[in-house]
Amino acid sequence: MTPAPTLAFDLDGTLVDTAPDLTAALNHALAMLGRPPVPPESVRTMVGQGARRLLERGLAATGPEEAVPALIEAGLAHFLAHYRANIAARSRPFPGADDALDWLAARGIGLAICTNKPEALTHALLEALGWHGRFAAILGADSRPWKKPDPRHLLDTIAAAGGAAATSAYVGDSPTDAATAAAAAVPFIFVTHGYCEAAPATLSAQARIDHFSELAAALEKVQPAFSAAAKGPLR
Structure with missing residues (x-):
């Protein structure tokens, strides 16, 4: 039996705009370490490889001192505690994301999340939303x-x-997502509204969308397995 088409999504910057809460948590951790805050617009280009990497980037941006392991561990504890307590204070789905998920589910397309956010925090965010x-x-x-x-x-x-990989696609917003999909030989759909630190034109993607209303057409373009399922308007 052929598996149903499956669409996997990255989370932060792809389905959900989590940057406001990640910024608050990062700047709380930096303040606890005696560092100045990072501007919100800068944090959007730091997200994508997990909390530790975000903190490392925040430390690198706010001081010449080496980010030694002890400093990172102390900051990470502050970051995670603040973020857990405020995980959806300002995080919201990107426009059209709810409608797109409803549309996909109604057509029997399997949905999945593949994220570098810790699993417990991922579940907490999804529950809050x-x-x-x-x-x-x-x-x-x-x-x-x-x-x-x-x-x-x-x-x-x-x-x-x-x-199965042969009947799936992946939706993401970063070079990490693009590299993952390419290595897995899974078609990649790049969302332009996310937290990409690289020039979008440099990313390898089989399709690009500016809004989730464009997802149906992108699916038909990148993955033949979606052609029968991805019918009907998506607004």
Whole structure:
């Protein structure tokens, strides 16, 4: 039996605009370490490789001192505590994301999350947004011994959702997402509204969308397995 088409999504910067809460948590951690804050617009280009990497980038941007492991560990504890307590204070789905997920589910397309956010925080965010139960599989940075850009992270996510790489696609917003999809030989759809620190034109993507209303056409373009399912208007 051929697996149903599966669409995996990155989370931060792809489905949900989490930058305001990540900025608040980062600047709280930096303040606890005696560092100045990072402007919100700068944080948007630092997100994508997990909390530790975000903190490392924040430390690098706010002081000449070496970000020694002890400093990173102390800051990470402050960051995670603040973020857990305020995980959806200002985070909201990007325009059209809710409608797109409804449209996909109504057509029997399997939905999954492949993110470098820790799994517990991912579940907490989805619960806070009322998205609990929307996804057949949710794999975070600590769900396996590997994480993006290792292709096994994406391939395991698709398999956990009951899908197969040959009938799947991945939606993301960063070079990490693009590299993961390419290594997994899974078609990649790049969303331009996210937290990409690189020039979008430099990313390898089979399709690009500016709004989720364009997702149906992108799916038909990049993955033949979606052609039968992805019918009907998506607004």
